[in-house]
Amino acid sequence: MKEVIIATKNPGKAREFEHIFSPRGIAVKTLLDFPEFPEVEETGSTFEENAVLKAEAVSKALHKMVIGDDSGLMIDALEGRPGIYSARYAGEPKNDEKNIDKVLTELNGVPEENRTARFYCALAVAVPGQETFTVAGTCEGRILEERRGTNGFGYDPIFLVPDKGASMAELSSDDKNKISHRANALKKLDEVLDSLLERADNS
Ligand SMILES: O=c1[nH]c(=O)c2ncn([C@@H]3O[C@H](COP(=O)(O)OP(=O)(O)OP(=O)(O)O)[C@@H](O)[C@H]3O)c2[nH]1
């Protein structure tokens, strides 16, 4: 079976990649399968730079093709914050509930029409001996005033998907994985992924 390695320790991301890849007969491994692998320091100043750091560190260690995912939430009324700091917006250790509370407090009193936001996902593909490349995907929405739904992870409960009239956490994983920033970035890999998997000998 073909296998793709994702340089993430985030169980929510891991679930989504599995959900997207397994119907295509591709097994997913993440850093949750390599607990001894240290967390890669995210010292870049863009999502793309951080995705490359993660993908290349793991690809160099395992000598395999590896995909890195750096993603986050950008809120217009907060000048794009939390952005690349989404995972640790409320400080260490990273905590989704505290991050949501911080965003809701900062947006207190901001009217609905000014609560526009987007999720952003940069994916980097590192293949031994080749130049790493990146793709990105977004998903537009609005920040709710309170949590709705329990699916997904991160900021999903406060992210309204206007077309669906539902928060991201109220969508089924099938539905989220059709419209999410991560799904939209992955669609851009569709054409190259099969040939990369062949050439990278990740089977
Ligand atoms: O509601 C959400 N739905 C999503 O679909 C989503 N994707 C990203 N995020 C947020 O952005 C951080 C990523 O930061 P990040 O890319 O550094 O990942 P991470 O530190 O969690 O894991 P790793 O992949 O680095 O190991 C995450 O923790 C979340 O707070 C999301 N929130």
Ligand SMILES: [Mg+2]
């Ligand atoms: Mg991270």
